[in-house]
Amino acid sequence: MEPKVLIIEPFCGGSHKQLVALLEETIPGVVSFGMKPQKWHWRMRTSALYFSAVIPRTEHLRTLFASSVLNLAELVGLRPDLANLRKVLYFHENQLVYPVRKHQDRDFQYGYNQIVSCLVADVIVFNSRFNMNSFLSNIQSYLKLMPDYRPKDLADQIRPKCRVLYYPVDFPSYASSAVDETKLLHIVWPHRWEHDKDPDTFFSVLFQLQELDCAFNVSVIGQSYEEIPKIFSDARRKLDAHILTWGYQESVEDYYRVLQDADVAVSTAQHEFFGVAMLESAHFGCYPLCPNQLVYPEIFPEECIYRTIPQLVKKLKYFCRNPSACRNDRKPRINLKPFSWKTLKDSYIKLLH
Structure with missing residues (x-):
């Protein structure tokens, strides 16, 4: 043909x-x-x-x-x-x-x-x-x-x-399973390792959670290219005790596995016109937290939107101390069909x- x-x-x-x-x-x-x-x-x-x-x-x-x-x-x-x-x-x-x-x-x-x-x-x-x-x-x-x-x-x-x-x-089909409620809050950052995704703000939020003695784990699994912002090496060192997964997942199955295990997906992007990773995270059961700008208010409901960085810190602090508040039936209802x-x-x- x-x-x-x-x-x-x-x-x-x-x-x-x-x-x-x-x-x-x-x-x-x-x-x-x-x-x-x-x-x-x-x-x-x-x-x-x-x-x-x-x-x-x-x-x-x-x-x-x-x-x-x-x-x-x-x-x-x-x-x-x-x-x-x-x-x-x-x-x-x-x-x-x-x-x-x-x-x-x-x-x-x-x-x-x-x-x-x-x-x-x-x-x-x-x-x-x-x-x-x-x-x-x-x-x-x-x-x-x-x-x-x-x-x-x-x-x-x-x-x-x-x-x-x-x-x-x-979206791949998958069966959700019961969550171990004794597990620490698992935060995932599934974005490109570039400055337009504002990793500096994301990691500054995690550093604040550390200073507040919040218990959490984190996975940073976006794709990186030749020039990696310096904050990633600093964060790797400072957050070592909290890190579950670090770096791009070559296998899509491994990538999906991290999303299924995570509780909260965070975006601090300054440049986002759709956000496949955040929608995939939501599909696999993550509670998405997104800034009140760019494409996010078009896609996600109000409870997924934060307006200031202190609001994001406050919400994550609450989830760290009450992980069940963002799991199972406590998650927001997001219509992914469109x-x-x-x-x-x-x-x-x-x-x-």
Whole structure:
């Protein structure tokens, strides 16, 4: 069967890779091209040149599906034969509101690439309303970073092509079991080891719990890359007596096993447009605690949201001293159905046909 759908993923790891795999398994006539999930800055800058050379020329393709890591405008310029395909651009995140430590650290090119990619795309899909709204509402202010000759009304050109389609989480089935109520509270942090997930705040909270003589265990199991924030080595030393699991779990079964054993999953993120790890944690029975910002209020109920760091410390302190308060029937009721692959599967098939 000649492929009709071309999938391009410059950062083929984590949730990006999971989505590609689901689409490949489900939709007939798919051919995909990806790059290793390293050096995302360089993937955003240069991946179009790589893909322009490796994607074969064929008359059978009908649809192009790419994540917004790709500079779609650049690829189409390098490969004009792809211009006539129905071009679907998928936003796992957007660079217009990416948190930087200092204003001068912001690389204008990343957000600019995403804006021009939207101009050449036929359909633009965001994985949450927060992602879409934060992108569209920041286009004009972002372009003000340009010294002169600033374009106007680009949001009006882009908005009609936009829609929200939640990221499809392929929740595995599992049977919950009774919890040993004598067990210490188990806190899990399942996020990337990068500064935008704000590990400094997370570990400062745990250090405060230590100082308050709270009893707890912790697992830190997100994926790490070449540059690991220094706080991780400091935390490994200071929290040694509390650590159950440390580091990325190569096996998905091991990853799920940690989530099943944990009681509370914490996010302190400054940059989150969907949060697969927090939804997976909730699926496996964790009580999610998330900041009152980003995508979290869109997905989780009020009892899972904290507004200040002192509130987070207070809640975790209570759970440390009363672990049963976040276990079994005391956990919040979270409707995960809108985010499941079973629910969203037909929408994705329709999107690519």
